[in-house]
Amino acid sequence: MNLYLRYFDKETLVSNVDEALIFLASIPEIGLNAELEADLRDYAGSDVYYPKRYKVRPRVYFIVIKTEAATMLDFKQKKALRSNPTSERAHRDVITPSMARLSEIHDGWYESSIDFKRVVLVPTTGKHEYRDTHFVVFCKANSGLDCYNRIIDHLQSRVDGRSQFPSAKGKNFKFRYLGRWK
Structure with a gap:
């Protein structure tokens, strides 16, 4: 050295x-x-x-x-x-449990919640502002990621386009698998 x-x-x-x-x-x-x-x-x-x-x-x-x-x-x-190919490969192949859970395929009902910044009009000033919004939904999906995508598609068509949505991998999106649909 x-x-x-x-x-x-x-x-x-x-x-x-x-x-x-x-x-x-x-x-x-x-x-x-x-x-x-x-x-x-x-x-x-x-x-x-x-x-x-x-x-x-x-x-x-x-x-x-x-x-x-x-x-x-x-x-x-x-x-x-200085390169350590085994540690680089190991780092690249590591998938966190939450990421693995997000893409696991389980057809059925999911309970999901998302916290996002919604743009709303303030009537007294006529200006827009960001408001923290908590959205909870029960939906049919194939995986946690599919559930997230369905929620975002639904919200984007109903809120101001300037609203900000979190990543599916972040702490502001949570989901729970409830069981198979009938």
Whole structure:
């Protein structure tokens, strides 16, 4: 694991913390001390891969980035980006229980509620405003998502077009499967 350090136009790519400390000691504005040295050693030894910045004075920092790059050219061309294909695939394949429940096919009756922002006319001023509206319905549907789509289609034809509806995946839409229809 190498470390990339930059302070304004001064930059370096080093292979260990001692070389990084030599680089930082060569810049008088940084003021290398025991606390900074210990923190840099902790950062280099940890499993954390996000860039770290250290404050020199108000609005002035130097940065340290962990990298797999062997040379400065590789680092600049981003040839040694750290990627973990198994974790990326696992993250992509993860489906939350609420999302899975939303698309489960169960023909029948659903009790659903949706909270949305409805545009209404205020008679005294003649202007429009948003009002929080709670809408509850029993409907026949094939899934939670089908139920959501039916509710939105119904409401869009009956309220002002500027009304705002929540996502089916959000906390403002709830549904409960009641059973099969006859």
